[in-house]
Amino acid sequence: MGALYYKMKLSRSVNCLELISHSPEQTQRLGVRIGELALPGDILLLVGALGTGKTCLTQGIAWGLGIEEYAFSPSFVIVREHHGRLPLYHIDLYRLDHIEEIVELGLDDYLYGNGVCVVEWAEKGLSVLPIEHLMIEISYLSDTERSFQLKPTGKRYLEILAQLKRLSLDSQKGLK
Ligand SMILES: Nc1ncnc2c1ncn2[C@@H]1O[C@H](COP(=O)(O)OP(=O)(O)OP(=O)(O)O)[C@@H](O)[C@H]1O
Ligand SMILES: [Mg+2]
Numbered sequence: 001m002g003a004l005y006y007k008m009k010l011s012r013s014v015n016c017l018e019l020i021s022h023s024p025e026q027t028q029r030l031g032v033r034i035g036e037l038a039l040p041g042d043i044l045l046l047v048g049a050l051g052t053g054k055t056c057l058t059q060g061i062a063w064g065l066g067i068e069e070y071a072f073s074p075s076f077v078i079v080r081e082h083h084g085r086l087p088l089y090h091i092d093l094y095r096l097d098h099i100e101e102i103v104e105l106g107l108d109d110y111l112y113g114n115g116v117c118v119v120e121w122a123e124k125g126l127s128v129l130p131i132e133h134l135m136i137e138i139s140y141l142s143d144t145e146r147s148f149q150l151k152p153t154g155k156r157y158l159e160i161l162a163q164l165k166r167l168s169l170d171s172q173k174g175l176k
Pocket of ligand 2: 054055056120
């Protein structure tokens with residue numbers, strides 16, 4: 001895996017990390033790192049406008065979990081399940097009309113299960129999604145650049161953030 005040239009901003013809040021990706025491949029590599037660090041029950045909430053890179057990041061997370069088959073083609077399915085080192089529950093709330101559907105569709109079985117949940121368009125369901133999570137806010141900077149702001153809530157997610165910070169510092173020193 002090639003070097004990651006992220007510009008890292010250790011911002012005012014020590015509990016937040018901003019990474020800039022310069023290509024879809026870099027975004028996938030960030031996903032791979034997250035997938036490699038993931039533990040059962042982890043909740044990753046992706047927030048960002050259309051086409052910012054939520055699915056691209058999820059593809060990397062899947063690879064990091066050892067999931068080889070990859071077919072995140074557009075579909076009307078809200079949850080897709082993939083099996084690697086751990087199950088990956090890829091939830092896309094884009095088509096969700098009412099927040100009650102999260103409960104009606106039985107999404108709690110996934111959200112409080114033993115897999116890793118990645119939720120696209122998480123802002124649509126924030127009030128009923130688990131309070132402890134890693135929020136990843138993606139913003140469009142240019143055709144090829146995206147900002148990833150990682151905001152943890154809860155001890156487990158502070159731990160993931162600390163691990164990712166260490167990895168990012170290593171990659172800046174050319175160690176990774
Ligand atoms: N640095 C980057 N990181 C991620 N994607 C990028 C980057 N630069 C360009 N892109 C392009 O942006 C698009 C991201 O598409 P993707 O489907 O991942 O977005 P999304 O946020 O899941 O969209 P949607 O809201 O429709 O689900 C792809 O066409 C990808 O090639
Ligand atoms: Mg998507």
